[in-house]
Amino acid sequence: MSLLEVTSSVFGWVYFICWSLSFYPQSMLNFSRKSTSGTTVDFPLINCLGFLSYMVSNYAFYYSPLIRAQYASRYHGLTPTVQFNDITFALHGLLLSIITTSQYIFPRAWGFTPSKGNKPSRFILGILFGCIVGVVLVIFIVAGSPERNSPSGGGHAWVWLDAIYAIxxxxxxxxLIKYTPQVLVNYRNKSTKGWSILQILLDFTGGVLSIGQQGIDSWLQGDWSGITGNPVKFALGNVSMMYDGVFMVQHYVLYKGADGKGEEREGLLGEEGRDEERRIE
Incomplete structure (x- = not known):
């Protein structure tokens, strides 16, 4: 195994760890505060749909002989750049998103005080149902195509690869849209209190490494269709980093001193950690 192959594997698992850990700070902060105030359910709710689709598509790209054959037919005989850690990450993200969403939808079950962020916005609900309808329509179109099961049908005909792309x-x-409601909430509140910055820092690190891994894999294949053939993975890292930058500016520059940084640190430390900090002070 070459140095670049080792580097790609390391990048893959480190970004998996960073992105996986990024799901915990918000739910832990909500639990420690016994409240979801300052945040909105839109983010974890739409994340459930996003990671469900990501898990299904990654599984198909990695395990399905038909999808891999159709991909190879369309992209010069190459294989998808999806790795096993992508599937693991998607499944983990789905489970944690469901848990976090439950804190907003069933606050009393968690012992929380209900807050304004418990109801999803019409914008997010519209996106959610629109995506589901769009995928169903594509599946119907593919199901009616005579070339749908052809391993070499990756040209102009509709095949199951197109359905997986739709998903x-x-x-x-x-x-592209899941962070927008929280950005607006922070702007209206002129504060990031209740919104975990730690999850953003982990997400940013994961984005850098995810793009790095995909670039290395494409270089090793000698063909950049590793990126053009899997645009979702490439876009995920770039878009996430862009939003992460906005949150970091809000947290550390625009609303500095009005965001409960100490509260997040204490919430993640727990009671023992807070007592220890007080003794040190």
Missing amino acids: SYVKLIVT
């Missing part, structure tokens, strides 16, 4: 694009659409 994967749901994740891309979700990533």
Whole structure:
């Protein structure tokens, strides 16, 4: 195994760890505060749909002989750049998103005080149902295509690869819009209190490494269709980093001193950690 192959594997698992850990700070902060105030359910709710679609598409790209054959037919005999850690990450993200969403939808079950962020916006609900309808329509179109099961049908005919792409694009659409409601909430509140900055820092690190891994894999294949053939993975890292930058500016520059940084640190430390900090002070 060459150095670049080792580097790609390391990048893959490190970004998997960073992105996986990024799901915990918000739910932990909500639990420690016994409240979801300052945040909105839109983010974790639409994340459930996004990671469900990401898990399904990655599984198909990685395990389905038919999808891999159709991909190879369309992209010069190459294989998808999806790795096993992509599937693991998607499944983990789905489970944690469901848990976090439950804190907003069933606050009393968690012992929380209900807050304004418990109801999803019409915008997010519209995106959610629109994506589902779009995928169903594409599946019907593919199901009616005579070339749908052809391993070499990756040209102009509709094949199951196109259905998998439609499912994967749901994740891309979700990533493009899922942060917007929280950005607006922070702007209206002139504060990031209740919104975990730690999840953003982990997400930013994961984005850098995800793009790095995909670039290395494409270089090793000698063909950049590793990126053009899997645009969702490439876009995920870029779009996430762009939004992460906005949140970091809000947290550390625009609303500095009005965001409860100490509260997040204490919430993640727990009671013992807070007592220890007080003793040190």
